[in-house]
Amino acid sequence: MARVTSESGGEPTKGKGRSRRNGEGSIRQRKDGRWEARVWVYATNGSEVRRSVYGSSWQEAHEAMIKLQSDKMAGVRVPTGGDTVGHYLDYWLTHVAEPRVRPATLANYRRLAGAYVLPYLGSKKLGQLRPADVRTFLNRLKGVCQCCALGKDRKRVQRGASARCCAAVPAVCCANVLSDGSVRYAHRIVRAMLQDAIVDELIATNPARHLRISHRYRPKFTPWSAEEARRFLKAARGDRWYALYSVALALGLRRGEALGLRWIDVDFVENVITVRRSLQRVNGQLVNGPVKTDSSERKVALAQPLARVLELHRADQVRQSKTAKQWADHGMVFATKIGTPVEPRNLKRHFDQLCAKAGVPQIRFHDLRHSCATILYDQGVPIENIQDVLGHSSPTITKTIYVEATRKIQ
Incomplete structure (x- = not known):
């Protein structure tokens, strides 16, 4: 295995390298051929932890390491803990949203969160959530029959009701996709929750904040003359x-x-x-x-x-x-x-x-x-x-x- 130094701009060299200063980071080649750079960074809970970034070449790993070091100098903290989106969402609804929104608004938050946010995003790690995850979630709400995707009809049958969609024989999809307004509302809930997760120092950035969604912002209406x-x-x-x-x-x-x-x-x-x-x-x-x-x-x-x-x-x-x-x-x-x-x-x-x-x-x-x-x-x-x-x-x-x-x- 090649032992290398992580001097800025340098190339990997075999043999004994110079002593690295504390926090400078190190780069090594793994057994699978990838290059791994390890850097000490600050976590959202105030502790200092070691993080690894990878690249297919020494140069890629080195560039990723430099970015981590630059973020550290800029005060960016990396998320810690294994909380899931569902765990934090439950906390957020009770301790953050409830004191600051109207009861009717909170009821809508809980209804949409329980029906759609939790089934799609609830099991994902909060610190590992990415914009692509949120985009996929919103696209599925808008383009996929929620009765089929979430098994709503099967649950309805279990409660003694008659089958109407995916549980019917033969199955007949009811095309129960969410309206633009409901998709926009779900996006708003997720975005607000993740923004408060930043305030709570659980994540460093909001993956739902800058998404550009294709649904109409407001419905059209025709007032009376x-x-x-x-x-x-x-x-x-x-x-x-x-x-x-x-x-x-x-x-x-x-x-x-x-x-x-x-x-x-x-x-x-x-x-x-x-x-x-x-x-x-x-x-x-x-x-x-x-x-x-x-x-x-x-x-x-x-x-x-x-x-x-x-x-x-x-x-x-x-x-x-x-x-x-x-x-x-x-x-x-x-x-x-x-x-x-x-x-x-x-x-x-x-x-x-x-x-x-x-x-x-x-x-x-x-x-x-x-x-x-x-x-x-x-x-x-x-x-x-x-x-x-x-x-x-x-x-x-x-x-x-x-x-x-x-x-x-x-």
Whole structure:
């Protein structure tokens, strides 16, 4: 076996070399023909460990060794420990994500992490995760039927349900691939988790940070015009949710924000609504929790016609509470026939029926928010004022996401 020195720029020489200084590193040829360079580096836990890099020639090993030494001088630390992605993900959800995100967001994190991140990445070593691993994971979510890949149908059959996809005989793939939004969400979870692993000094770099993914960043939507909005409200007049749709269209409230409104949030003297709560279903329970972001908590002025609509709605609610066999007063602006919070999914069905009755394009309830922004913009309201109404932190967000200018304005 050849014994060599690791002098910078030198060639390997047989025989006795000069004494190496501490930390300089060494290069040797292995029995399999490869060259191995060994260098002392600093680990993420503060200790000093020896790391090996390899090359097919002495020059390749030497260049890899120089890079390690350069990273060491720059303060880069190498990961230690044998934690898997799954082990750290469980820790991250409980101790890092839970204190800083809304309960509904955390529930989505846990759902996507358990259904997709853990099956694909959970067993991989955290310190050995590479960008190619994350890219393969995201591509499989988008291009492969998850029912077949993860055996969802087999698990469904084990619970007593009928086979619908890969477990059916003959097998008929249901093509259950994830939407662009779900793939983007999974990417966001993995990227955030790995970024915190850097803060915890478990890894040196984030392999998910600079990936360029081909999925669309945001879904396309078509807001209503002012005429379509008027047609819808005309069809909804007399309906018990007329006031709700009026608030959503006029103020651009999210569904959870509208359903989370309480009468103490409505000031009929100053004609102002304070948006500070959001009704969400979390782990099977309806929870009236905080709004999406800090900037989402806001005060929005009530136009006089809208204030009048809410006053009439309150009077109807008072009459209903007196005639109902039972009434659980939660102080909600929009409540069920017995005073309890409204199930968001029930509202969706009602909204779809009204769209058909009015003869307007079928959109999501959330697109009323988009429609509000576009109608205000068409009427000449400055972006900065629309930003305040919608509760965005930046007017750029408002213009990029929510405002689709009409051909006339363009």
